[in-house]
Amino acid sequence: MLRQLPRYNACGAVVRGRGVVKRIGILTGGGDAPGLNAVIRAVVLTARNRYNWEVVGIREGYDGLLHGAPTVGLPEEQVRDLLPRGGTILGAVNRGNPFSRIVQRADGTASVIDVSQEAIRRMDDLGLDALVAAGGDGTMSIAQHLVDLGARIVGVPKTIDNDLNGTDVTFGFDSALLTATEALDKLQTTAESHHRVMVLEVMGRDAGWIALHTGVAGGADAILIPEIPFDIDVVVRKLEAVRRAGRRYSLIVVAEGAAPRGGDQHYYIQARGSAAGRLGGIGYIVGNLLSERTQAEVRVTVLGHVQRGGQPTPRDRWLATRFGHAVVQLIAEEKWGYMAGLRGTEIVPVRMSDAIGKPKRVAPDGAQVPMARDLGIVFG
Numbered sequence: 076m077l078r079q080l081p082r083y084n085a086c087g088a089v090v091r092g093r094g095v096v097k098r099i100g101i102l103t104g105g106g107d108a109p110g111l112n113a114v115i116r117a118v119v120l121t122a123r124n125r126y127n128w129e130v131v132g133i134r135e136g137y138d139g140l141l142h143g144a145p146t147v148g149l150p151e152e153q154v155r156d157l158l159p160r161g162g163t164i165l166g167a168v169n170r171g172n173p174f175s176r177i178v179q180r181a182d183g184t185a186s187v188i189d190v191s192q193e194a195i196r197r198m199d200d201l202g203l204d205a206l207v208a209a210g211g212d213g214t215m216s217i218a219q220h221l222v223d224l225g226a227r228i229v230g231v232p233k234t235i236d237n238d239l240n241g242t243d244v245t246f247g248f249d250s251a252l253l254t255a256t257e258a259l260d261k262l263q264t265t266a267e268s269h270h271r272v273m274v275l276e277v278m279g280r281d282a283g284w285i286a287l288h289t290g291v292a293g294g295a296d297a298i299l300i301p302e303i304p305f306d307i308d309v310v311v312r313k314l315e316a317v318r319r320a321g322r323r324y325s326l327i328v329v330a331e332g333a334a335p336r337g338g339d340q341h342y343y344i345q346a347r348g349s350a351a352g353r354l355g356g357i358g359y360i361v362g363n364l365l366s367e368r369t370q371a372e373v374r375v376t377v378l379g380h381v382q383r384g385g386q387p388t389p390r391d392r393w394l395a396t397r398f399g400h401a402v403v404q405l406i407a408e409e410k411w412g413y414m415a416g417l418r419g420t421e422i423v424p425v426r427m428s429d430a431i432g433k434p435k436r437v438a439p440d441g442a443q444v445p446m447a448r449d450l451g452i453v454f455g
């Protein structure tokens with residue numbers, strides 16, 4: 076239902092826009108990332124101050140939309156203090172794809188059904204003029220398919236892995252990088268004391284951005300990433316060269332998605348039914364191989380979800396705020412199916428269809444890997 080609202084905002088400024096209520100929804104899909112709350116805050120403040128629109132939060136991503144979870148009113152007071160807060164006040168889940176909902180039958184079997192029309196109806200029932208979907212590839216793909224069916228959705232790109240196309244960087248990456256680099260710095264001091272080889276496993280399912288940047292920032296000797304299948308003997312030779320040169324410790328960063336040449340990625344939880352497997356543990360495999368093949372004492376640290384938690388860095392807060400501000404303008408321009416992206420220093424509209432389907436990966440021959448090699452880092 077559309078209601079007429081005053082055309083002045085709280086600061087007394089003239090409100091732009093069409094002068095009718097815009098009630099917009101926002102959801103956070105997929106895994107969380109530091110900076111999501113800063114996006115929510117920027118969307119609410121921009122929608123309110125610039126356009127006088129109301130914003131409601133949808134809990135638990137698309138799953139909440141489908142299950143009719145109660146929405147969250149997002150007045151300004153609710154979001155004012157959100158900048159330093161990690162996670163997402165709206166909750167996030169990896170399930171809830173309206174195009175493939177798993178339904179358990181009474182006989183114990185399961186089937187997959189398309190409930191996308193239900194999702195669109197629910198947006199109408201909530202009186203939403205538009206929806207902001209903040210998320211990674213999965214969230215954007217669902218948004219794009221709903222847009223194809225006529226839904227009014229715009230996107231904000233998010234992932235700590237930094238592997239979404241259409242944007243130079245996603246928020247969450249810088250915060251994860253800080254956590255991982257601090258960990259590597261701490262491992263360095265104890266590695267030096269004990270003359271050990273330290274293996275640090277970081278996140279990065281399809282792309283090695285966190286591993287690459289952490290390894291370079293923390294002075295690693297080897298970086299193993301999904302884009303470059305590794306040969307452990309190359310790492311062994313590097314460790315021997317380090318020892319010969321007189322340094323008695325080494326640092327190795329491994330992305331969770333890295334795999335040996337001719338081998339497979341390692342899952343610590345296997346896929347079961349509709350539940351995807353969970354990557355992790357390649358750090359232990361690498362540690363074990365190095366221990367077998369060298370005289371070195373090896374220790375392994377798997378950083379895991381620590382990288383997703385905690386406060387966003389100032390850089391992530393800044394990027395998340397710019398994205399949140401820009402996505403409200405995409406709504407004002409009715410650019411359905413677009414997301415905000417960072418190109419150089421500019422925030423630009425990017426078609427979601429150009430961002431999804433293929434992860435943005437580290438190019439083995441791009442500028443960064445050769446630079447790291449020139450610094451003496453091996454990639455296995």
Ligand code: F6P
Nearest residue numbers: 106169234235236278279280354
């Ligand atoms: O996509 C980000 C990511 O952090 C991946 O690097 C990791 O494999 C995955 O999320 C973990 O997801 P979950 O929270 O479902 O375990």
